[in-house]
Amino acid sequence: MIYADNAATTKMSRTAINAMLPYMEEIWGNPSSLYGAGQKAAEALQSARERIAACIDAAAEEIYFTSGGSEADNQAVLSAARFGERTGKKHIISSAFEHHAVLHTLDRLRREGFEIELLTVHENGMIYPEQVEQAIREDTCLVTVMYANNEIGSVMPVSKIGAICRAHKVPFHTDAVQAAGHLPIHVREENIDLLSLSAHKFHGPKGAGVLYVRRGIPLTNLIEGGAQERGRRGGTENVPAIMGMAAALEEACADMEGSREKLLRLRDRLIDGLSRIPHAVLNGDRVSRLPGNVNFCFEGIEGESLLLLLDDRGICASSGSACTSGSLDPSHVLLAIGRPHEVAHGSLRLSLSADNTEEEVEEILRAVPEVVDYLRNMSPLWKDKVNGRKEFVI
Numbered sequence: 001m002i003y004a005d006n007a008a009t010t011k012m013s014r015t016a017i018n019a020m021l022p023y024m025e026e027i028w029g030n031p032s033s034l035y036g037a038g039q040k041a042a043e044a045l046q047s048a049r050e051r052i053a054a055c056i057d058a059a060a061e062e063i064y065f066t067s068g069g070s071e072a073d074n075q076a077v078l079s080a081a082r083f084g085e086r087t088g089k090k091h092i093i094s095s096a097f098e099h100h101a102v103l104h105t106l107d108r109l110r111r112e113g114f115e116i117e118l119l120t121v122h123e124n125g126m127i128y129p130e131q132v133e134q135a136i137r138e139d140t141c142l143v144t145v146m147y148a149n150n151e152i153g154s155v156m157p158v159s160k161i162g163a164i165c166r167a168h169k170v171p172f173h174t175d176a177v178q179a180a181g182h183l184p185i186h187v188r189e190e191n192i193d194l195l196s197l198s199a200h201k202f203h204g205p206k207g208a209g210v211l212y213v214r215r216g217i218p219l220t221n222l223i224e225g226g227a228q229e230r231g232r233r234g235g236t237e238n239v240p241a242i243m244g245m246a247a248a249l250e251e252a253c254a255d256m257e258g259s260r261e262k263l264l265r266l267r268d269r270l271i272d273g274l275s276r277i278p279h280a281v282l283n284g285d286r287v288s289r290l291p292g293n294v295n296f297c298f299e300g301i302e303g304e305s306l307l308l309l310l311d312d313r314g315i316c317a318s319s320g321s322a323c324t325s326g327s328l329d330p331s332h333v334l335l336a337i338g339r340p341h342e343v344a345h346g347s348l349r350l351s352l353s354a355d356n357t358e359e360e361v362e363e364i365l366r367a368v369p370e371v372v373d374y375l376r377n378m379s380p381l382w383k384d385k386v387n388g389r390k391e392f393v394i
């Protein structure tokens, strides 16, 4: 099997698995218990908190463990909204291509009377700092713009956006789920107030994530319960998963430079090769781009059919995002960068990890053009275009 869907989830690393086992087999006490067996688990949690904090240049007490990226996004956005509301600020700035964990939380706030301003995404998949600066108002209570997009891989100028938000004293949240382990993150230098991470996107376990909250930013609870996470997130901590997450993040950050070079080589080989397919267009910026992301639209095909045929050849890829597959709506991200519906339906995302090989990339480069050709040849619409009875869009 060739796994090229690392933006959906990653395989757990051996390091992460090994870091988890002792917390299932030996140190399985409740971290809130006062006897030794519980306190050992509590100490492990504290060490995980410190190590994760160190990876993003935060302090340990600014790290809150969550069940994943979605929960972290929900809590970040809701907390800033509730804080704003108390001071009469109900204007939120975000972008049209955020993850649904952010967008759907914003929908809820809109129904409550918040004014949600979604910045237009440029055709290359970028949001520019000037757009944020122009949108900020007296009553803005939050700017939430993702670090890197999960579908098209474009990387935002987060540090410039952070500086603008800080200058205007507006809290800045960024969903860094796709960036972690691939790009260096420095929350202090980049003026980030709230940041979301998810372990299973950097070779850690599913069901574990982090919300970083800068000191002084008040949090609203999503889950009421015990005193865990300084009273901000009730529920007995998932100690094994948190230990796996800390080990995976440390490993990803330590290997970042080496794997980056390899990923760039594989990614660029794929982009160059797939660009030769006629009536194909790369989605997302060519330069400001995650090192493992490749995303194309091919005119005249259905992404779903493409995926099924690639699956027959042992290749795991994605079209749109996993969350929207199963629905007939094209990806909101591709629509946000201005792809027409018809074109947005024919998308392919390949997201690589350092486990991928050059041979795998060559196999993908053999399979995709053949499958695209096969599907186009079956399509009456495609024949019309080839015969000049209909216009090509790209």
Ligand SMILES: *Cc1c(COP(=O)(O)O)cnc(C)c1O
Pocket: 007, 008, 067, 068, 069, 070, 071, 073, 099, 101, 146, 148, 149, 150, 175, 177, 178, 198, 199, 200, 201, 207, 208, 209
């Ligand atoms: C995967 C993903 C999430 C959701 O994370 P989960 O841990 O799966 O809830 C949020 N944002 C982005 C950008 C993602 O890629």
